[in-house]
Amino acid sequence: MLIIDTELCIGCGVCESNCPFGAITVVGSWAVVGDGCTLCGTCVEACDPGAISIEGADKDAPLDLASWSGVWVYGEFRRGALAPVSLELLGIGRKLADTRNVPLSAVLIGSETGEAARQLIAYGADTVYRVDDPALAHFTDEAYGAIMTSLIRQHKPEIVLAGATAIGRSFIPGVATTLGAGLTADCTQLAIREEDGALLQTRPAFGGNIMATIVCPNSRPQMSTVRPKVMQALAFDGERQGEIIEVKPSPEQLATRVRVIESVVSEQDNVNIQEADILVAGGRGLDNAQGFTLMRELAASLGGAVAATRAAVDAGWISYPHQVGQTGKTVAPKLYIACGISGAVQHIAGMQSAETIVAINRDKDATIFDVADFGLVGDLFEIVPKILRQIEERRKS
Amino acid sequence: MKIFVCIKQVPDAKDVRLDPKTNTLAREGVQSIMNPYDQHAVEEAVRLKELLGGEVTVLSMGPPQAEEVLRQAISCGADHAVLVSDRAFAGADTWATSYTLAKAVQVIGAFDLLLCGKQAIDGDTAQVGPGLAMRLQIPYVTCVQKVRQATDSGLILERMMDDGYDVLAVDFPALLTVVKDINEPRVPSLKGKMRAKKVEIRRLSAADIGADPACIGLPGSPTQVVKVFPPEARCKRAVFTGSLDEQIVQLVDSLQSYL
Numbered sequence: 001m002l003i004i005d006t007e008l009c010i011g012c013g014v015c016e017s018n019c020p021f022g023a024i025t026v027v028g029s030w031a032v033v034g035d036g037c038t039l040c041g042t043c044v045e046a047c048d049p050g051a052i053s054i055e056g057a058d059k060d061a062p063l064d065l066a067s068w069s070g071v072w073v074y075g076e077f078r079r080g081a082l083a084p085v086s087l088e089l090l091g092i093g094r095k096l097a098d099t100r101n102v103p104l105s106a107v108l109i110g111s112e113t114g115e116a117a118r119q120l121i122a123y124g125a126d127t128v129y130r131v132d133d134p135a136l137a138h139f140t141d142e143a144y145g146a147i148m149t150s151l152i153r154q155h156k157p158e159i160v161l162a163g164a165t166a167i168g169r170s171f172i173p174g175v176a177t178t179l180g181a182g183l184t185a186d187c188t189q190l191a192i193r194e195e196d197g198a199l200l201q202t203r204p205a206f207g208g209n210i211m212a213t214i215v216c217p218n219s220r221p222q223m224s225t226v227r228p229k230v231m232q233a234l235a236f237d238g239e240r241q242g243e244i245i246e247v248k249p250s251p252e253q254l255a256t257r258v259r260v261i262e263s264v265v266s267e268q269d270n271v272n273i274q275e276a277d278i279l280v281a282g283g284r285g286l287d288n289a290q291g292f293t294l295m296r297e298l299a300a301s302l303g304g305a306v307a308a309t310r311a312a313v314d315a316g317w318i319s320y321p322h323q324v325g326q327t328g329k330t331v332a333p334k335l336y337i338a339c340g341i342s343g344a345v346q347h348i349a350g351m352q353s354a355e356t357i358v359a360i361n362r363d364k365d366a367t368i369f370d371v372a373d374f375g376l377v378g379d380l381f382e383i384v385p386k387i388l389r390q391i392e393e394r395r396k397s
Numbered sequence: 398m399k400i401f402v403c404i405k406q407v408p409d410a411k412d413v414r415l416d417p418k419t420n421t422l423a424r425e426g427v428q429s430i431m432n433p434y435d436q437h438a439v440e441e442a443v444r445l446k447e448l449l450g451g452e453v454t455v456l457s458m459g460p461p462q463a464e465e466v467l468r469q470a471i472s473c474g475a476d477h478a479v480l481v482s483d484r485a486f487a488g489a490d491t492w493a494t495s496y497t498l499a500k501a502v503q504v505i506g507a508f509d510l511l512l513c514g515k516q517a518i519d520g521d522t523a524q525v526g527p528g529l530a531m532r533l534q535i536p537y538v539t540c541v542q543k544v545r546q547a548t549d550s551g552l553i554l555e556r557m558m559d560d561g562y563d564v565l566a567v568d569f570p571a572l573l574t575v576v577k578d579i580n581e582p583r584v585p586s587l588k589g590k591m592r593a594k595k596v597e598i599r600r601l602s603a604a605d606i607g608a609d610p611a612c613i614g615l616p617g618s619p620t621q622v623v624k625v626f627p628p629e630a631r632c633k634r635a636v637f638t639g640s641l642d643e644q645i646v647q648l649v650d651s652l653q654s655y656l
Contacts, residue, residue: 037487038487141527141537185520205519210625211625214620258537264563320542357631358652
């Protein structure tokens with residue numbers, strides 16, 4: 001709770017103008033806190049007389065934080081392969097582990113995982129805990145969560161990273177809740193704080209309009225889900241040595257109340273747009289579902305996948321898994337080509353982390369051009385086929 | 398059939414910006430709305446009620462003005478509304494929020510199904526739903542895109558995955574988080590709007606739910622925000638010149654490394 005010391009408060013209003021949430025107003029000669037207060041602490045720092053404090057902020061740290069050691073990465077394994085984001089996590093995980101001077105381990109859960117454990121070592125892991133059982137062929141929150149929770153309790157890593165994928169974002173929150181651990185979703189930067197070795201987790205909030213850095217001062221492990229495509233995987237090193245530890249799941253861990261009836265891979269398109277390096281996205285300017293044929297052609301030529309705006313999805317031109325933006329997916333491909341997309345903030349929130357953005361739109365004032373690195377003003381039905389021809393010609397020569 | 402729906406009042410995304418000079422949230426003209434995913438959760442609850450009979454209770458943890466979204470849910474067909482509100486909840490992260498909501502749910506009573514939106518668009522964490530299910534010790538399914546079959550004892554669902562979808566069966570009690578593909582929320586009826594105006598909203602404080610002060614609000618939150626800052630502005634920009642055909646050549650030149 002925010003406490004204003006009315007003896008010290010001079011009613012200067014600095015807190016009022018600094019409050020990001022408009023929760024403080026000066027009434028009469030001192031500041032009054034309203035319901036919008038989130039205890040972010042901005043006013044505490046801003047207050048020169050030191051009249052504002054947060055009750056309960058200085059909790060004594062539990063003494064056994066030091067007994068938690070090591071960095072862990074969840075190696076996501078599905079349909080016979082590791083998710084690329086898991087390898088990216090080993091890249092950043094290696095850095096964090098080296099800074100902390102601790103080992104890097106990976107947890108591999110699944111069935112018929114084959115060479116995946118060796119791969120995790122080749123990409124940077126020192127140790128792999130392999131939990132391979134036919135009952136784990138399909139992902140379930142309960143079994144995967146119970147196994148992860150039990151391994152963490154047993155080995156006490158200080159940091160646990162998982163991909164911010166459908167799977168990671170589903171079962172990791174359950175694990176963190178059970179462990180009483182702090183969890184930060186969708187991190188885009190991770191670093192170690194020099195003073196105390198704490199994990200600094202940076203993530204976008206409010207649809208990417210704001211970045212926030214978060215720490216977990218009094219709980220362990222420090223857990224993060226990390227967005228695909230923002231971290232760098234290390235080069236594959238087949239010579240790297242590491243240890244594979246086989247873990248046998250208990251029958252209780254394998255018992256689930258949710259039953260998987262079938263697991264369906266999407267029909268015509270690659271819908272895993274978060275893992276694609278190149279996305280060709282279409283919006284209202286495509287006019288109809290036929291317009292996406294052109295998008296698919298360009299995507300196929302570039303080896304990319306097709307994305308869409310909410311308007312295109314709501315119009316029924318393409319299915320929801322392709323939707324980028326606030327109520328769709330957040331993507332960070334190397335190249336994002338926006339065709340006939342005006343650039344609503346909700347859409348931009350989902351794609352502004354792309355390395356390079358190309359916008360093609362008839363309207364030269366479209367807001368998409370504000371975030372684009374390259375823009376072409378004109379009819380996409382004229383421009384895209386010409387781009388396709390250009391690419392073909394260059395490949396031939 | 399008793400269905401609970403957790404909803405949240407959020408600032409409308411298109412209004413939220415950091416003032417580049419002061420690094421604080423620009424608050425002028427920021428509208429509050431019901432979290433878009435939660436609208437789909439309310440709609441699904443009402444549809445299941447229409448199919449199987451029963452009652453829908455919506456609850457929200459938030460400041461007193463969150464009453465607005467509870468009334469909106471009533472206008473769309475929910476029967477009862479509960480506001481879980483206390484200054485002591487301020488600063489709660491997802492861990493403390495799931496604790497608070499679980500305590501509130503236990504006070505409100507027995508249920509068969511608990512629905513949440515996939516995530517709130519202000520925090521985008523998607524963590525409260527799974528956390529709440531763990532605390533209530535019930536199974537959960539995230540990102541539900543379709544209810545294929547609903548009976549008095551359970552559901553058959555489609556859950557969105559990165560590369561397609563899984564078909565799952567779950568018995569009650571259970572918790573689902575839903576994506577927007579699941580349904581098209583209805584427009585409030587006139588009767589619903591009338592009811593929303595008059596409906597009495599039950600209030601629950603920290604004391605009412607018997608919350609442990611060490612588990613709620615900022616003191617109960619394992620995560621703490623240490624810094625807030627605007628995202629890096631995108632800077633590289635190229636302007637092409639010449640005819641459209643010439644510009645296309647220049648564009649493809651620029652994209653050479655991706656080809």
